[in-house]
Amino acid sequence: MARISTEERQRIIVDEAIKIIHELGYQSFSIRELSARVGITEPAIYRHFLNKEDIVLGILNRFQEFDIYLFERIKKHENPVEKIESFIQYHFEFLDKEPAMTSVIFAEDMFNNSKILKEKMLSIIEKRKKIIKGIIEEAKLKNEIIEIETNEILTVILGYIRLVVLEWRLSGFSFSLLQRGKKTVETIGKLILNSK
Numbered sequence: 001m002a003r004i005s006t007e008e009r010q011r012i013i014v015d016e017a018i019k020i021i022h023e024l025g026y027q028s029f030s031i032r033e034l035s036a037r038v039g040i041t042e043p044a045i046y047r048h049f050l051n052k053e054d055i056v057l058g059i060l061n062r063f064q065e066f067d068i069y070l071f072e073r074i075k076k077h078e079n080p081v082e083k084i085e086s087f088i089q090y091h092f093e094f095l096d097k098e099p100a101m102t103s104v105i106f107a108e109d110m111f112n113n114s115k116i117l118k119e120k121m122l123s124i125i126e127k128r129k130k131i132i133k134g135i136i137e138e139a140k141l142k143n144e145i146i147e148i149e150t151n152e153i154l155t156v157i158l159g160y161i162r163l164v165v166l167e168w169r170l171s172g173f174s175f176s177l178l179q180r181g182k183k184t185v186e187t188i189g190k191l192i193l194n195s196k
Contacts, residue, residue, distance in 0.1 A: 010048050013038055014058040022100035026107040053114055059104055063124050066094050080139035085185045087132055091161050092181030102169040145192045153192055160184055
């Protein structure tokens with residue numbers, strides 16, 4: 001049997017940690033449970049991660065991977081309105097493929113109990129806000145969206161995404177997030193686009 005690389009083992013540990021948080025909640029996430037599911041000893045887990053907090057940082061790094069793909073996708077569009085639409089839709093596409101990540105997004109106790117995790121999550125949020133703010137400003141310069149304060153438009157976009165995802169999660173993922181995402185894009189478009 002081939003030996004698993006350190007990076008692959010870390011990926012497996014993070015994948016399983018996400019599943020545990022999704023199934024049992026953050027409070028029930030333990031190294032003991034994690035080692036049992038991964039099939040290695042607790043000391044072996046600690047050879048890959050310093051502690052539970054370090055594993056959660058590994059999970060948050062997945063959001064940074066998401067951001068890389070998000071930014072690459074946005075760059076494919078010339079038109080700022082298309083960039084905004086792509087920004088919104090890609091959030092839904094990612095979470096549709098990774099529904100367990102919603103348990104991490106909404107595990108506020110995880111972030112309230114750790115300054116490091118809170119700062120990391122805030123850094124991820126700020127990076128996304130900066131990108132979408134730039135796109136909104138570009139759209140305003142081209143007179144493609146209504147003249148409302150950029151932060152207010154940003155709140156509408158990010159708040160709408162968060163609300164739809166929360167509703168999807170609380171419903172037990174009972175509706176198509178992709179279909180709802182398309183409606184969200186249309187609705188936000190009606191709210192912010194300039195009718196000229």
